[in-house]
Each structure stands twice: as structure tokens, then as C-alpha cells.
Amino acid sequence: MNKTILEMKGICKSFSGIRVLHEVDFTLLKGEVHAIVGQNGAGKSTLMKILNGVFTKDSGVIWIDGREVSYDTPIGARRNGINMIFQEFSLVPTLTVYQNVFLTKEPRMGKMLLKDSYCEKKTAEILSEIGIDVEINPKSLVGELSVGSQQLVEIAKALSSESKILIMDEPTASLTHTEIDSLFDVIKRLKQKGISIIYISHYLRDIFEICDRITVLRDGRRIFTKKLEDTNLEEVISAMVGKPVTQQSHVGKGVINREATPILEVDNLKVGNLIEGISFKLWPGEILGIAGLLGSGRSEIVNAIFGTIKREKGELKVKGERINIRSSRDSIRAGINIVPEDRRKQGLILDFSVKENLILPIVNRLAKLLLVDDKKAEKLVSYYMDKLKIKAEGVWQVVRFLSGGNQQKVVVAKSMASESKILLMDDPTFGIDVQSKQEIMSIVAEFARSGGGVIFISSELDELAKYCHRILVLKRGVITEVVDCEGGRAISEEALLKMIQ
Ligand SMILES: Nc1ncnc2c1ncn2[C@@H]1O[C@H](COP(=O)(O)OP(=O)(O)OP(=O)(O)O)[C@@H](O)[C@H]1O
Numbered sequence: 001m002n003k004t005i006l007e008m009k010g011i012c013k014s015f016s017g018i019r020v021l022h023e024v025d026f027t028l029l030k031g032e033v034h035a036i037v038g039q040n041g042a043g044k045s046t047l048m049k050i051l052n053g054v055f056t057k058d059s060g061v062i063w064i065d066g067r068e069v070s071y072d073t074p075i076g077a078r079r080n081g082i083n084m085i086f087q088e089f090s091l092v093p094t095l096t097v098y099q100n101v102f103l104t105k106e107p108r109m110g111k112m113l114l115k116d117s118y119c120e121k122k123t124a125e126i127l128s129e130i131g132i133d134v135e136i137n138p139k140s141l142v143g144e145l146s147v148g149s150q151q152l153v154e155i156a157k158a159l160s161s162e163s164k165i166l167i168m169d170e171p172t173a174s175l176t177h178t179e180i181d182s183l184f185d186v187i188k189r190l191k192q193k194g195i196s197i198i199y200i201s202h203y204l205r206d207i208f209e210i211c212d213r214i215t216v217l218r219d220g221r222r223i224f225t226k227k228l229e230d231t232n233l234e235e236v237i238s239a240m241v242g243k244p245v246t247q248q249s250h251v252g253k254g255v256i257n258r259e260a261t262p263i264l265e266v267d268n269l270k271v272g273n274l275i276e277g278i279s280f281k282l283w284p285g286e287i288l289g290i291a292g293l294l295g296s297g298r299s300e301i302v303n304a305i306f307g308t309i310k311r312e313k314g315e316l317k318v319k320g321e322r323i324n325i326r327s328s329r330d331s332i333r334a335g336i337n338i339v340p341e342d343r344r345k346q347g348l349i350l351d352f353s354v355k356e357n358l359i360l361p362i363v364n365r366l367a368k369l370l371l372v373d374d375k376k377a378e379k380l381v382s383y384y385m386d387k388l389k390i391k392a393e394g395v396w397q398v399v400r401f402l403s404g405g406n407q408q409k410v411v412v413a414k415s416m417a418s419e420s421k422i423l424l425m426d427d428p429t430f431g432i433d434v435q436s437k438q439e440i441m442s443i444v445a446e447f448a449r450s451g452g453g454v455i456f457i458s459s460e461l462d463e464l465a466k467y468c469h470r471i472l473v474l475k476r477g478v479i480t481e482v483v484d485c486e487g488g489r490a491i492s493e494e495a496l497l498k499m500i501q
């Protein structure tokens, strides 16, 4: 049995009088990969931010290597060998890779600042030590890297200090399949070196693949800690949800009348050398999936339709009528809305409340003279909060203080609330727990059944297979196949995975 490297005991935390962690205990062994799971808002990130010194605990004790420790800053945590990769990236886009890696480091060489050349060399070393096949130049600006590469820089940054404990909060969310495989190799390598890893994820299958033990949190309480070999998927899910898992009700796909006028027609869309010759039709009631690796051009398609990136070529028709979309304002006017991939940048105003975020795009519809009809607004907001089970203290809670998954639910609700007819959804269930995923998908299905059209991008191929009527397979910016999944025809996740490679 490996020795215990970390012990957290009786950890409590409240935010403005509301308890979010109740006497949580957590132990970590040397060289173990320990998963923490729980529904959105269960308290996973909060517990880890306490360990990392971002939040101060209200009560409880932390021991590292058998010694009680006390710190209330990330620097203090780092001195104790703890590093965290955040759910929300903490990189500065306008600095280079190596500047980011060494950004928060204490200068090691006496009082002298670390030299650029040293940092650059060291960064290259760490990146090659991580052993990921992706080329990253330490001198590149972080803002110019793909989201996947940025994630790797985050890991490099965490490893640049002497780490005993590495916390990963949803590390795979923005990685491609190959990047995920290499990340798992990296994790195995770190483990062999005796580094302990705390791994937070909603991808339970990955957890069964790479973790040694699992701790389930529910509503801020620890439900159990077990070895993965002593538990199974059903037991974990029912502990997360708090009741036995019932056979999940499957939302049937609606029938589509392909004689009708398409709700959206895209003809010969081209954006630089990112996407080319993209043509398809979307019918009322249809959920059209796009399967493709990150970087295949899938986000570019929806962004070019929505007007957030410039089309070089391509015509759009909405309900048979040609429209000219030059900006997102034009597309909203034409009844098109988007759930963007980068929700924190494009989807939300973090310092506004849930309510303000939801009603912002629809103020006109609710406006009576110039005043927003508050009752109506509140009703609408409550409807979506209830429908998507958004965990917040109320409609007035500031979005910044919601858990990651609940922020994402607000983005989805926002796109739904605006009475659009066409929804472009770029990985909408990213960071969302198993049960909420179902809730989101069932209201997407309901939206389609009531005559809307949905373009649905997802990295989770089983989700595409389950909910879409057709799936466009995208490779290097071109559509290589159209898979028909209507009327009893189905495709397996494995088959789709092969197609997108
Ligand atoms: N700074 C804060 N101020 C107020 N409330 C907060 C703050 N940070 C988190 N909370 C609340 O604490 C609860 C737990 O949030 P936490 O972020 O730990 O959840 P999580 O388990 O990481 O969820 P997710 O899977 O969605 O990331 C949530 O109800 C959240 O709204």
C-alpha cells in the first residue's frame, strides 16, 4: 500500500451563508490517480480550489506528508507541491508559451529574475517530457494556439514547479481523441514518477480506464470513496444522483417531412483554407449532427453561418429566402442563434446575473414601452432554470459564481429563450454531468419537434448517434460522408469514430 500523501478532513465551506461543502474528507496516496465526480454544482471545483489555496476553508484540516499545512494562496499551495489545472484556463493569450509557463513562478535564482532563454529552454524540455505528439513552439503566442494545445501548455505550466500533487479539473474537455490518448500516457508516466493526480471529469468511462480510486460528491457531501475495481458505472451514477439509476427515457426522434421547404440551406460555404464546398439543407424538425475532430472545421461551419467569422464564399437561405448575414446581429434577426464553443468569451457576461444573461438578447420581445416587463422576464428565466435544473441561489445570482457546468446551462438556456428557429450548438454538453446532459438534449429534441432546426456539434459520438437524424462527417474542412440515422437506422459510436479519422 502506498503511503498517504494528502489528507483533508472535515472540510467545510460556505459562500454568502450557503453551505457548499459539508465536512468533506479526502485522502490521496502517493502515485495514485484519484477521481472526484459529482453532478454540476456538487462542490468538486470548490474542494480543489481550497486545496490549491484559491479559496480559504471555513473549517477542517489539511495534512501533507503527515504534516498539517495552512496556506491561503496558490503560491502557498505550490510551496507544498500542489498544482492545479483549472477548468477555466488561466493562461494569458497575449504572452508566449514560455512566458505563461513561468508566469507565476517564484524566481529560483536568488533575487535575480529568471532569464528568458532559461525559461524557453526549460519549457521545451517540459513539453518534450510530457511527450505529446503535438508541436508547440515555446515562443508562440498562447492566443494563437488551438484550444487543445493551450490545454497542454496548462499542464506544462503546472509541471514546471516541483509537483507532488497535480489537480486536473476536466482536462479532456477540449482535447481531440489523439490528444486524450497522449494525455492518458502522460498521466501514467507522472504516476510512475510518484506524482499523485486528482482527476475531475464527467467522462466516467475515462475514469474507469485511468483512475485507481474514486470519490463521489453530492450536494457538497462525500458519498463514498472506493477503488474502481470495487465499483461499477451504475453504482457511481446512482451515488451521484442520489437514487438508483432508472432506465433512461429515450427521447424519440421526430419524423421529418423532406418535401417541406428547408429551414436553412447552405450552399458552397468557404472560409480560407479551413472549410470548403460545404453545402447542406436543414429541415424543420431536424437535428443535424456534425462529427469531426477538433480542428476539422466544425466550429468554423457554425461560426460562418452565424456571421462571427467571415465567409469567403457561400450562400445562405432561411425558409427558402436568400439572406445576407454579415454579423451575429443579422443572424439573430433571421432567427438563428448559437451556443458557442468558447462559452466564457462569447456566451456569457460573467458579472451579470443569470436573469440578465438570459433576457439580454430578448429585451425587445419583453419590453413594454421602454421598460422590461419584469414579471414576464422572471417567469421565463425561472422556466429555463427549472427545466435545465440550473443550480443557482436565484435568478439574480451572478454567473461568475456558478459552477462550470451550470454556466454552460445558462448559455444553452440563453440560446433557447430567444425564440430562434435555428439553433447552432457547438459542443453544448461540454462539462455537463450525465443527468443534465439528458435534460439538455431532451429540450433540444423538444425544440426540434416543435418545428425548429438544430445543427449539433459534439465530441461525444454516442450523443450524435443517439439524437441526430443525419450526421455530416467532416474531415479537414470538407464533408466526406452524410450518415442517415432516421427511422430506425442507427450508427454505432465505433463506426463514427472510424469515419472521422
Ligand atoms: N465564488 C463563489 N461564490 C458563490 N458561490 C460559489 C462560488 N464558487 C462556487 N459557488 C457555488 O458552490 C457550489 C459548488 O460549485 P463547484 O464549482 O464546486 O461545483 P462543481 O462540482 O465543480 O460543478 P461543475 O461540474 O459544474 O464544474 C455551486 O452551487 C456554486 O454555485
Ligand SMILES: [Mg+2]
Pocket: 044, 045, 046, 087, 169, 403, 404, 405
Ligand atoms: Mg467544476
